[in-house]
Amino acid sequence: MPNVRSLARLTELPLGAIRPRGWLADQLRLQADGQTGRLEDIWPDVGPDSAWLGGDGEGWERGPYYLDGLIPLAYLLDDADLSTRAQKWIEAVLVSQRDDGQFGPADDDWWPRMVMLKVLTQYADATGDQRVPPFLRSYFTFQARTLPGRPLHGWGRARGADNVLSVMWLYDRTGEEWLLDLGRLLLAQTHDWATFLTRDLPAGPAPAFRHLTHGVNVAMGLKTPAVAALLDDADDRDGGPGRRAEQTREMLANLMRLHGLVHGCFSGDEWLGGREPHHGVETCLVVELMFSLEHLVRILGDGTYADLLEQTAFNLLAASSDPRMLAHQYHQQANQVLVSFADRDWSFSGPDANVFGLEPHFGCCTANLHQGWPKFARSLWMRADDQTLAAVAYAPCQVDAELAGRPVRLDVRTSYPFDDVVEIGVGTAVAHEFALRLRIPGWCQEPALTVGSESIPVTPDEDGWVTVRRTWADGDVVRLGLPMRLRTVPRDDGAVGFRLGPLVLVHAVGEIWRPVPDHAGLAEWEITPRTFWNLGAWVDDPAGIDSWPVERRPVGPVPYDVDAAPVVVHGRGAPLRQWRMRDNSAGPPPAGPVSTRAPVMELRLLPYGSARLRVAELPTVTVTPEPDDD
Template identity: 70%
Template sequence: MTNGNPHQRELPLGAIRPRGWLRDQLQLQADGQTGRLEEIWPDVGPDSAWLGGDGESWERGPYYLDGLVPLAYTLGAAELQAKAQKWIESMLGGQRADGQFGPAHDLDWWPRMVALKVLTQYADATGDERVPPFLRRYFEHQRAALPDRPLSSWGQARGADNVLSIMWLYDRTGEDWLLDLARLILRQTHDWATFLTERLPAGVTPEFSHLTHGPNVAMGLKNPAAAYLVDGDPGHAGTFARMWDHLDELHGQVHGVFSGDEWLGGRDPHHGVETCQVVELMFTLEQLARIFGDGRHGDLLEQVAFNLLAASNDPRMLAHQYHQQANQVLVSFGQRDWSFSGPDANVFGHEPHFGCCTANLHQGWPKLVRSLWMRAGEDVFNAVAYAPCQVDAGPARLDVVTDYPFDETVRIEVSAPEPAEFAVGLRIPAWCEAATLVVAGEDVAVVPDERGYVTVRRVWRDGDVIELTLPMRLRTVPRDRGAIGFRFGPLVMAHGVPEIWRSVPGHRGLAEWEITPRTAWNFGAWLEDPDGVDSWRVERRPVSPVPFAADAAPLVIHGKGAMIRDWRLVNDSAGLVPDSPASTGMPVLPMPLLPYGSARLRVAELPTVKVAGAHM
């Protein structure tokens, strides 16, 4: 056993390939919104200013590429790589004498921070030797310009993303002036640590501020990790923990993510979460896992990806929501009780409310694939998150064969042309009790280290197998007013409300839908069985080629509940959850729980019910 080095490195883009249900999900994305976006959206069409035209010149082109590039190289898709290459060539070929690049009439620092992430990923995938000198010239430009033209607006909120790219180059050149530039940018970035731990307001945010804007908060949470890369102070890990815990206390929802519709909205489950916030929070957690090496960040990453990311798009990834709800019982045009949104922010469509999510949603799944495994030191390969994939681990190949998160067994098959010694670190989720581990036919004690990992070092031979079992049981999560939520392993489980999908006439893009309920949604959970929720039957099904479709959900838990007649719609959303236990004279009925990401109509935060003369 070994603890390994907590500071990890990403494997080269393309070294981890999705398999199984995850491959299907990325292919749906490639066939849907990402692969076809240039055909249907002028903002990333040939007139984009990032391609030399006179069209959109701010963040949308870079946002789109920030997902297109990792998707193209993760799938090994030549057509997608060709789509990306013309943008890359325009960036690399358009650098000016002073080091600046991009649209000449829009010099905002922020969209270039996204473009830098695009270029570093591209270089990781291809080894293109033009990228490091390009970045060096741009960072010299920043060093000269930032004292008189400091970060402002969106860039001031999101400076940590700029620092990550600077540190990418520093890792390759070791030039100390890059550290000085990183420190300057951190000084010009909002003090997220102080705001989120000492000044964070509770409840619904009444007006715009960069510090209470959901995606900004998701990005600002990576500030401690960026600072750690620069100064090496281990106390930054604790700073993130305090930021997260305070944010969860005041704005955390039943699915484990803070509200943001579009500004922080408090704890009630009718408040939404923006799709940009989801994918940016995932990127933050991926970087936290890389930089701090703590298994808790992998736990959170799985929770966001397998639940909120999956729910943010329709099952075939043809359309997306701007805001999703934990208790979402109607998907429709309407003016909901949200901090800021338009009437279309809740529908699944091409460009609901605002185009930032249309441009930015693409990074979620492919960056998850790249972050499933990371390398610590020269010969430790750590599982940050679990999903079916194939990993090029240097002296060996690791084939992760699993239906996780829908199943509890993770099988890792080792292919090695020659015996090779290295270490494999397996994250043991904090929710898991009594995990078991068998390596090459021998039982291994599961005693996680302080990071939440069990690390096995040995000489691996071709055909060796690791079998990790992470037993899942239904557990309840306490919420306000006595309500509860349900978790099963990394999955949030919700009362899945049968759905009627209605196509919107005359829609733009690939698809647009409203969804109405086929049956009553206003159920409370009945927990008075002698064995409680442990008696609820768990049904597992094969994962379909459309992994997050409600009608083919890979997991169904057959719960019990009763209707609460006076719990009704308010402003097109489920009203406030009644105080529990809520009394009802209605009969106890089946109340199926589906994975949150499979149920586009759902109640994830439920009251409990007290039923007079309860019967089934």
């Protein structure tokens, strides 16, 4: 009996109900042909000796992390080879369960099993394998019996909300009340993220390791109050889900106030690093933040988190790998003007953390990066009720669902985020009534919506959605226009960033890619600049930034290739020779506006995800003409 009790505002569709199309399908195919599809062949930690496969190799988080992305990628692409690769892991895990309910390698760490639980629930969503629910029930019985005497600790204590998500997955299918008690026990043993991030969060770079200031833990911990809302009674006297929603807003706002970077994510190189744009963001942080945001939207129904989800995916996730997804960085920078083996002013990282490779600095990102794009694709649409589908994020895809008891297909045709029009074709064998709930991004001031030739008023509700309910016929077409105006993002000391819709725009620095000899894996590169990086932005250009031309081009088969960027903005700036490198990174932007008589130059702005050398936070300049000689 599905959805026996759930306070979540939205529900995920079965894995495979959404199929990527267009540029998103190309991106997932690059992933399948690159790091994800070939990882077992090039990285022993997920090879045949893995302890999760019964061998004597690595037996902690790396196998589960890898599967957490491989499973959704395989079923989204309907890729038989990837599915076969994944199935041998599933079989090994299912047969590993002992009589007491424990499973997996011989250690007793709660944390890696939390990841494998997510793997199993996704697999069951895709296949309907009836072995999974009793497997989970047996393990959760083991947890309920064991946790009082051996509570969560270390990584598991920071990440307990992930365990609860899997408990609630089973509860929604069985309605067994003891699972709610287990969920509450797990949360009671999880760090109090709401208190830490709202009251106790320190400013500036963290000086030493703590689970509470570890960037990836923070990204995962952000969803803890929302997950707790799933266990709140609807009449909770302390405010129930509303209180949890307010906690979440305060957590994120305080985190961004003290550690927010120009691209809209917070620093974490490996620990929280403050607001300066040379501080890095770990790839694990990016994909775990996306996973948290996907569940914040699902549980709380607030479209603000979907805005941030799109921004994180279309910019930071894209930038974390090379364009063909053969290699990745451990840490990326907002102002990244050199990719090299070198020490940098980061909280904790080795000299290789900045290069694109197989296993820079540490292998957690090598194993964990795979979940980013597939889970984003799965989360594009969710069910609001039995008669309503909700568009969480926009990208080309095909959606198959049952609404009001009848099958419906949505064909989402768009180049968004590189264009500003989303067209949705409706397919239904019999005309019938249902609703589409469309998210209107917070940055869009003048949205336009039509169904066929009929114009629909766009008045978003308090969570950012507009609902179109009508009797739909086969062939109906919805057209949603989301005009994108170039806008600035104010930063410290007068610096600015640029946005165009959900795209973060950056000063794209010319790139020279230098292959690293004798590398492991598929590829490894350093990248050095071949053009000026130290330009200031002339935002008080008398013509105004609205006059800066926006050039749009077709999205190619490699969507984030810098040489074929689908969007180019031709801005204006001037060189600032006093702005120099510091500790192998761009130094802090000079406080502005900086008065200069340097010649005005083109400031070529590209999508953040397309430019591996970039300046996302720029000082501003005031251009003073040279006096006449006479």
